Amino acid sequence: MNSSMVTIFDTTLRDGEQSPGASMTVEEKVAIARALEDLGVNVIEAGFPIASDGDFEAVRRVAAHVKTCTVAALARCHEKDIERALQALAPAKNPRLHVFLATSPIHREHKLKMSRNEVIDRIGHAVRLAYSYCDDVEFSAEDAARTEPDFLVQVAHTALEAGARTFNVPDTVGYTTPDQFGDLVCRLIAETPAFAQAVLSVHCHNDLGLAVANSLAAVQAGARQVECTINGIGERAGNCALEEIVMALKTRHDLFHLDTSIHTPKIFATSQLVSRITGLHVQRNKAIVGQNAFAHEAGIHQHGVLQCQETYEIMKPEDVGVQGNQLVLGKHSGRHAFRKWLDDRGFELTDERFEQAFKRFKTLADKKKNLFEADLIALVEGELQTADGPWTIVSAHTSAGTGVTPSASVCLVDESGVQVEEAACGDGPIDALFKAIERATGVRALLKSYEIRSVSGGRDAQGEVAVEVECQGRIHRGRAYSTDIVEGSGQALLHVINRVLRAADQQAAVATGQV
Numbered sequence: 001m002n003s004s005m006v007t008i009f010d011t012t013l014r015d016g017e018q019s020p021g022a023s024m025t026v027e028e029k030v031a032i033a034r035a036l037e038d039l040g041v042n043v044i045e046a047g048f049p050i051a052s053d054g055d056f057e058a059v060r061r062v063a064a065h066v067k068t069c070t071v072a073a074l075a076r077c078h079e080k081d082i083e084r085a086l087q088a089l090a091p092a093k094n095p096r097l098h099v100f101l102a103t104s105p106i107h108r109e110h111k112l113k114m115s116r117n118e119v120i121d122r123i124g125h126a127v128r129l130a131y132s133y134c135d136d137v138e139f140s141a142e143d144a145a146r147t148e149p150d151f152l153v154q155v156a157h158t159a160l161e162a163g164a165r166t167f168n169v170p171d172t173v174g175y176t177t178p179d180q181f182g183d184l185v186c187r188l189i190a191e192t193p194a195f196a197q198a199v200l201s202v203h204c205h206n207d208l209g210l211a212v213a214n215s216l217a218a219v220q221a222g223a224r225q226v227e228c229t230i231n232g233i234g235e236r237a238g239n240c241a242l243e244e245i246v247m248a249l250k251t252r253h254d255l256f257h258l259d260t261s262i263h264t265p266k267i268f269a270t271s272q273l274v275s276r277i278t279g280l281h282v283q284r285n286k287a288i289v290g291q292n293a294f295a296h297e298a299g300i301h302q303h304g305v306l307q308c309q310e311t312y313e314i315m316k317p318e319d320v321g322v323q324g325n326q327l328v329l330g331k332h333s334g335r336h337a338f339r340k341w342l343d344d345r346g347f348e349l350t351d352e353r354f355e356q357a358f359k360r361f362k363t364l365a366d367k368k369k370n371l372f373e374a375d376l377i378a379l380v381e382g383e384l385q386t387a388d389g390p391w392t393i394v395s396a397h398t399s400a401g402t403g404v405t406p407s408a409s410v411c412l413v414d415e416s417g418v419q420v421e422e423a424a425c426g427d428g429p430i431d432a433l434f435k436a437i438e439r440a441t442g443v444r445a446l447l448k449s450y451e452i453r454s455v456s457g458g459r460d461a462q463g464e465v466a467v468e469v470e471c472q473g474r475i476h477r478g479r480a481y482s483t484d485i486v487e488g489s490g491q492a493l494l495h496v497i498n499r500v501l502r503a504a505d506q507q508a509a510v511a512t513g514q515v
């Protein structure tokens, strides 16, 4: 099927969640799904329902919330998987069953222990079954890029004959290169007449840093769906980054002559939302959404941009929703200006959260002479992270110095208003603080990594504290912002502990059928 529109299939909630430590609660997935719908993606892959009750519930809730996009659920070529995916998709206006089976020799031999013929039979049977339930079926040939091309043609023919509307070609291990992948797509389309009525999709992993380049080569060769994630998150080195493929197609429209339905000024806010929820930091020099993506350091560049923006900029920051690091609101700005600033950036806060965020803004404006865009984003993100509880810091104190045993004391309050005070000694003040918080909350958290960076410039800059913690056998990430790094460190750890406790409550609710 050839058209000038490329379908954007977002898998942040499924493949993106497979990034170590990026697990999300059902509410968080719904919040991201809403942002993806606003962004204009065509398909949201919401999860893999057979994998867990939490995944099932997330797909069901996303399916119920999303109105304009297609909602996809993943299933292996097993009856049980397909039926479970179908149940989860029941509330969806536009459901898609996404069925997959590995096709490469290495997977057939070592993982599946199946012959080529057995693989073909299994695919035909599963896709027919899926199609008997749902008009919109996608089939993915896992590890397609390492599959013998002649066999892949046979696989595509089988899946499309059996009713699939989309045939997806994953480079599961990020092994291919642009020329090779473009040739594969060309060959599949040329040798499979059924593509006249079906869409060829690609799904590229980034192990060699080629996911976007390979996806672009594929669309040049005729692919009309790209599977991608916000910020390129995903298994191992991640997936094709949505913001990069979309902006490449838009900026080089002269070359590709292809369009997407993405409302690009919403890109930056969506990227920030996903980063905040998953705890996965966007690297500073990341294309499109990194902090430095539109920053010009060299004098000669700054001079050029001031004379004419296009001298050193191929896209406008506003095109992707980046407002620049200008001085924004100040000490004298009121509620109205603050509300407008939030609305312009797509932050949706309840009245209660708005009041809390406004209070924080006033406190920060009193402490800090110059407030930059990055300060305010950090402030709102900080509010959104801490507002969910159950635990909040009332006070935190540390003491350390030469010849002194580092110690810390904290006072925390839970959502029912009960205050708990604890103290501890440690290898350093932050270690002592974390031990005191563990004692107060009763949650054991093993610190794996700890980073501090300043959010904006100046001696009075806010610090961003990012922690990676092992808790109940899983890696979790937390972040917090403060002008006081001790308080920020405590909040970052509490962010993780609160998430773990909320996820446990949610699992219990799903298991007892309360949601």
Ligand code: KIV
Binding pocket: 015, 100, 140, 141, 142, 143, 168, 170, 171, 172, 173, 203, 205
């Ligand atoms: O990478 C992959 O092969 C996948 C498939 C399940 C589409 O994620």
Ligand code: ZN
Binding pocket: 015, 170, 172, 203, 205, 235
């Ligand atoms: Zn994948």
